[in-house]
Amino acid sequence: MKLIVSHMNLDFDGLASLVAAHKLDPKAVVALPPSLGERVKQFLHLYTRSFEWFTYKQIDWNNVRAITYVDCSTDERAGIASFLSLNEIERSYIDHHQTEATGANITLLLQPIIQNGIKITPVEATLFGLGLYSDTNRLTNETVTIADLEAAAFLHVNGMNLKVIHEFLQAHVGEHPLFETLFNAVDIQTIAEKRIVFSTCIADQYIGDIAAVVEEIHSLYAPDATIVLCQLHHHTYMIARATSADVPIQIVAQQLGGNGHDYAASAICRNEPLAKAYATVHRMLTTCIQVKIPIRSIMHWPVLAFSATSTAAEVFRSSKDSSYKGFPVVNDNNQVIGMLTAAKLKQAIDLNGGIELVSSIMSKKVHTLKATDSIEQGKKMMVENVIGRIPICKNDGTLEGIITRSSIISNQFNHSAHYSASELTRYFGVKPFAFLQKIGELADERNVQVFIVGGIVRDLILNRPSKDIDLVVEGDAISFATTLATHFGGEVQQHNHFLTATWIFQNVSIDFVTARKEHYRKPGALPDVQPARINDDLARRDFAINAIAISLNASRFGDILDPFQGRQQIQTKTISILHPLSFIEDPTRLFRALRFAKRLDFQLSNETKEQAKSMGNALKTISKQRVYHELELSQRESQLPWLFHALSEYPVWETLIGAEMSEYAYTHIQQLFRANVSESIFLAIAAIAYQRHSLTALHAFALTKLSKKLLADIQLIEQHQDETSLDDLHGYLYSVKRDALLFFTTLPNKENELLLRYRKAREQLTPLVTGRDLIALGFKPSPHFSTWLLAIEKRQLRGEIRTKTDALAWISNKINKHER
Numbered sequence: 061m062k063l064i065v066s067h068m069n070l071d072f073d074g075l076a077s078l079v080a081a082h083k084l085d086p087k088a089v090v091a092l093p094p095s096l097g098e099r100v101k102q103f104l105h106l107y108t109r110s111f112e113w114f115t116y117k118q119i120d121w122n123n124v125r126a127i128t129y130v131d132c133s134t135d136e137r138a139g140i141a142s143f144l145s146l147n148e149i150e151r152s153y154i155d156h157h158q159t160e161a162t163g164a165n166i167t168l169l170l171q172p173i174i175q176n177g178i179k180i181t182p183v184e185a186t187l188f189g190l191g192l193y194s195d196t197n198r199l200t201n202e203t204v205t206i207a208d209l210e211a212a213a214f215l216h217v218n219g220m221n222l223k224v225i226h227e228f229l230q231a232h233v234g235e236h237p238l239f240e241t242l243f244n245a246v247d248i249q250t251i252a253e254k255r256i257v258f259s260t261c262i263a264d265q266y267i268g269d270i271a272a273v274v275e276e277i278h279s280l281y282a283p284d285a286t287i288v289l290c291q292l293h294h295h296t297y298m299i300a301r302a303t304s305a306d307v308p309i310q311i312v313a314q315q316l317g318g319n320g321h322d323y324a325a326s327a328i329c330r331n332e333p334l335a336k337a338y339a340t341v342h343r344m345l346t347t348c349i350q351v352k353i354p355i356r357s358i359m360h361w362p363v364l365a366f367s368a369t370s371t372a373a374e375v376f377r378s379s380k381d382s383s384y385k386g387f388p389v390v391n392d393n394n395q396v397i398g399m400l401t402a403a404k405l406k407q408a409i410d411l412n413g414g415i416e417l418v419s420s421i422m423s424k425k426v427h428t429l430k431a432t433d434s435i436e437q438g439k440k441m442m443v444e445n446v447i448g449r450i451p452i453c454k455n456d457g458t459l460e461g462i463i464t465r466s467s468i469i470s471n472q473f474n475h476s477a478h479y480s481a482s483e484l485t486r487y488f489g490v491k492p493f494a495f496l497q498k499i500g501e502l503a504d505e506r507n508v509q510v511f512i513v514g515g516i517v518r519d520l521i522l523n524r525p526s527k528d529i530d531l532v533v534e535g536d537a538i539s540f541a542t543t544l545a546t547h548f549g550g551e552v553q554q555h556n557h558f559l560t561a562t563w564i565f566q567n568v569s570i571d572f573v574t575a576r577k578e579h580y581r582k583p584g585a586l587p588d589v590q591p592a593r594i595n596d597d598l599a600r601r602d603f604a605i606n607a608i609a610i611s612l613n614a615s616r617f618g619d620i621l622d623p624f625q626g627r628q629q630i631q632t633k634t635i636s637i638l639h640p641l642s643f644i645e646d647p648t649r650l651f652r653a654l655r656f657a658k659r660l661d662f663q664l665s666n667e668t669k670e671q672a673k674s675m676g677n678a679l680k681t682i683s684k685q686r687v688y689h690e691l692e693l694s695q696r697e698s699q700l701p702w703l704f705h706a707l708s709e710y711p712v713w714e715t716l717i718g719a720e721m722s723e724y725a726y727t728h729i730q731q732l733f734r735a736n737v738s739e740s741i742f743l744a745i746a747a748i749a750y751q752r753h754s755l756t757a758l759h760a761f762a763l764t765k766l767s768k769k770l771l772a773d774i775q776l777i778e779q780h781q782d783e784t785s786l787d788d789l790h791g792y793l794y795s796v797k798r799d800a801l802l803f804f805t806t807l808p809n810k811e812n813e814l815l816l817r818y819r820k821a822r823e824q825l826t827p828l829v830t831g832r833d834l835i836a837l838g839f840k841p842s843p844h845f846s847t848w849l850l851a852i853e854k855r856q857l858r859g860e861i862r863t864k865t866d867a868l869a870w871i872s873n874k875i876n877k878h879e880r
Contacts, residue, residue: 061123062088067132068139070096072103072228073165076191077130079111080169081154083178088128091119093139099228102443103190106465110183116143126150131165133158163203164195170211179667182219182625183469189220194229219625223323224472227303236273238263242288243277251342252349254284254307258342260334262291271326274299284436285309287345289329289337296329296337304436306351312344353616355438356431357509358471359452359461360593365390366418368397372405373414379405388451388459389422395457398422399449428453431460439468461593470595470623479520479610479618487520492529492568499531499570500612502540502547509534511575511594511609511621518605521630522660529570532597532609537561537572559591576600595623602649603656604629604636629665636665643675647682650675651690654706658699672710679715684761687716691741701730704744717745717761719752724808731806737799742767746774746803766797773800781815787854789818794850798823821857828852828867837868 064081066074070093078090090113096104104111121143133155135141156165166188173180180188192211196204199212212220242259249256259277270290278286278301285307288299298316300309302323309325318327329337365388366375379387379402389398400422408414408421427441428451438450442465452461485493496512503510511532512520519526533540538554541561545552550565559574576589577596598607604624611619620627624638635653643649650672653664664672694703707713708721728747737743742761749758755775762768773796780792781804793801801819804812829852831845839845848871855861861870 061120062126062128063119063124064088064090064128064130065132065138065140066093066130067137068093068095070100071191071194072097072100072187073191073195074131075100075103076166076188077154077169078113079184079187080166080173081128081130082112083180083184084169084172084176085128088126089114089119091116091140095139103187103228105443105446106439107183107187107469108448109465110181110469111187116140119143121145124149126152129153129155130169131155161207162205163199163201163208164192164211166191166195167205167208167211170214171207174210174214180218182221185215185218185220186224189215189222189225190228193225198229219628221472226323236270237267238270238290239273239276242273243280246277246281248281248283251345254304254349256307256345257281257283257286258289258338259286260289260291260338262334265292270297271299271324274301278303282440285345287341289334289341291334291337294331296332296334298327298329298337298341300325304434305353306349306434306436307345308348308350311348312341315344316340351432351434353435353471354431355429355433355435355452355463356461356507357616358435358467358593358595359431359463360467360596361461362591363388363451363459363462365394365396365459366400367391368417368419368422370418371414372408372416372418372421375400375418376405376409376414386449388426388462389418390459394459396426396428396451396453396459398424399426399451426451428457429463430455435468435471438463442468467595478620481618484520484610484618487523488529491566495565495568495570496529496612497614497617498548499544500614500617502544503612504614506540506543508540509594510540510612512612513594513597513609514601514606517608517610518626518630520610521608521627529568531570531572531612532575532594533572534575534594535591537574541572559589594621598623599638601638602642602646602652604638605634605656605662607638633660633662634665635662636668637671640671643672644678647675647679648686648690650707650710650712651687651694651703654703655690655694655697655699658694658702658706659697669709675711677715679712684763688741688761688763695741700740700744701726701733704729704748713745713748717749717754717757719748719754719757721748722751725751727808728806731808732803735802735806737802739764739767739770739799742770743799743803746771750774750803770797770800770803773797774803777801777804777815781812784814786814786818786821786857789814790822790854790857791850793818794853818857825853825856828856828861828864829871833864833868834871837871 062085064078066078082088082090092113092115094116122145127149129138129151132138133153135144154165154168156162156168162168170188189212192208192215193199196208199208238261241261245259245261247258249258257277270288274286274288277288282303284304285300285302290297298313298318300313302309305322310319310322313319313325313327316327316329318325329340332340364379364382364384368389368391375387384402386399386401388396389400391397400418404421408416427445427447429438429441431452441450442448449462449464451459452463454460484496488496499510512529513532514530516526516528516530537559538556538561541552541563544563548565550563553562553564555561559576561572563570563572574591575594575597577592578589578600594609598609598621601607604626606626607624608626609621611617611621629636635657637643637649653668656662657664691700691703694700704721705726713719713721725748728751729744732743732747733740745761746755746758749755758771762771776796777793777800780789783789783792801815801822805816805819827849829849831841834845834848835841852861852867852870855870861867
């Protein structure tokens with residue numbers, strides 16, 4: 061076993077170095093020391109599922125053969141001396157204290173990560189940023205090098221969240237002249253359910269860097285906002301910091317003539333003494349504090365909850381297909397009375413098969429919130445109570461939804477961008493944009509969340525035209541579309557089976573879809589769906605570039621939700637699946653991925669290619685009709701020959717028809733398309749099968765009457781393509797379709813001169829005589845008619861009969877024995 065360790069009293073640089081070293085050596089095991097810094101503890105609690113690590117007590121030290129030390133270089137500093145009994149341990153060190161090459165240790169590890177093109181997640185980038193910023197005093201220490209700055213730029217590009225970094229880092233300004241004065245003057249108040257710290261002072265001379273004191277007080281008390289008012293001569297200066305965007309300190313500052321942003325702002329109350337300025341600011345806060353992004357916006361529902369009277373075994377059977385780690389327990393009125401963790405459930409199953417009632421193994425200490433509470437409240441409750449999920453309840457205690465650590469993390473990393481009204485107007489046009497605004501306003505009134513989702517958002521980012529407007533509704537899409545029609549007019553077309561509706565108003569058509577999540581019972585099957593939140597709806601989609609949403613609600617109009625970094629993938633022209641089982645669940649996603657790649661001039665990511673190559677026999681689980689449908693969509697975009705070739709990089713054709721596609725077959729397919737054959741998809745597949753002598757596999761793909769006929773014709777031509785005369789060929793092939801002949805005459809590097817002549821002659825061959833002509837001559841209808849007519853056509857091909865008169869004369873002379 062190979063370990064990665066760092067120092068005792070682990071700080072952010074040490075933790076970041078552990079995670080980065082594991083990125084470079086995934087087979088090594090990260091071991092956390094027993095003593096952690098307080099902020100590191102808080103970070104790990106919130107992001108515990110984002111990293112893999114073990115405690116020292118969980119390590120089998122007898123099997124340790126190699127150790128990498130990061131941000132330290134001794135066993136004592138790492139706290140492992142008492143665990144080691146072997147001297148034959150290979151040791152390596154990555155410690156900036158020894159080299160002084162960088163300001164932070166994490167920079168030493170980021171350099172090979174950058175050089176080797178190793179991907180990192182936004183959460184990892186943020187942790188690495190915490191290590192970098194904390195160990196360099198936010199890149200202001202003299203030890204900072206160019207490498208540190210380059211590391212910061214790399215982390216910024218890869219999703220480093222500076223707000224999270226700011227929350228976890230704090231300054232030390234206890235020696236500031238005003239620190240004691242302001243600290244002693246702290247007054248904590250609750251305004252509109254927000255915890256606000258006020259502090260005031262009067263100074264007789266200017267003292268700089270009061271902002272650092274404000275930040276320190278804000279960090280010490282961790283309120284929703286900190287407001288410091290300092291009177292200097294005739295003016296009072298306001299410096300504000302906020303943790304919650306629900307406390308609009310920027311608006312307060314702007315109204316006082318200052319400015320700032322959501323989390324830091326300042327202003328001067330000119331010619332106002334301290335008392336008057338305090339009253340003014342207090343009044344403003346009382347009127348303008350509101351929950352900007354409520355928990356409802358990240359809440360998951362419906363919730364998988366269980367009765368206290370159920371047995372552990374019953375819960376286990378019902379929840380085994382879910383990925384949830386905990387479940388609310390409810391009474392007969394759907395009121396939350398406890399929480400049951402997956403760990404407790406497994407323990408009960410392992411102990412005695414799960415015969416206990418849920419009420420005996422659940423936790424009765426439950427922390428709940430309301431849907432209108434702020435996300436910051438949820439985050440704070442999780443950290444303070446060391447819990448990973450919080451039920452969301454109505455005023456009467458009935459269960460409405462649930463939030464998890466993942467909900468909090470997703471929100472933190474996916475609300476950093478916004479489209480302005482002018483940008484959306486420019487793309488959609490004035491009239492459709494006005495409709496979107498009306499939809500958002502009504503959504504707020506009806507307490508419904510509505511989003512633009514998917515391909516239209518992708519096209520908006522790429523500035524490509526998009527024909528349709530598709531909206532996703534958290535809740536009942538049909539009911540919401542009907543409400544729109546009631547308010548504004550127009551017609552609603554309902555599709556109850558699919559939970560969708562179309563609102564047609566003033567010649568503008570807008571589709572509404574209920575947000576949903578999907579569960580695949582087996583590979584290739586169509587999914588089971590149920591209503592869900594927007595995050596679940598995005599998670600069910602095919603690729604990151606199609607899993608982006610824009611809120612239409614008036615309160616969040618234009619906010620972008622991008623949990624899978626789809627915008628970054630669009631910027632890098634990359635197509636990535638959302639999870640490793642994506643192609644197993646639905647193998648046709650590969651067809652769509654390649655179609656998007658061709659249409660947008662994108663590339664599949666390496667990870668996506670590898671997953672596609674390893675999907676195994678999942679393709680065998682989907683119907684041939686679904687394969688055809690995907691190929692037909694590519695045909696509409698004139699991509700089909702290219703797609704057939706692109707699919708040859710993956711085990712598609714080998715799995716479907718037992719034959720790989722060669723360059724020879726690809727050339728044949730191109731020739732077929734130039735010949736403008738009908739049933740081009742079937743004949744293209746036939747080209748691959750024919751080259752590998754696998755025509756029998758084509759029966760499963762002969763889905764239409766015409767394709768069945770073409771397959772039979774191809775097999776017939778294959779049997780008789782070596783005939784030596786045109787009339788002999790015609791004797792066997794007179795009924796085959798032209799496209800079946802084209803299949804053979806377009807074979808590359810394999811010209812059959814007689815077959816080519818026959819095809820051309822057939823194309824010019826016009827029947828001279830019909831059965832009616834024979835009856836007119838006095839012949840009685842007979843099975844011999846077809847034989848005679850074929851004989852005439854053969855002589856036409858030899859040039860012996862050229863006119864109808866010749867044909868009728870031949871009939872009269874040669875068949876004089878037949879009864880007339």
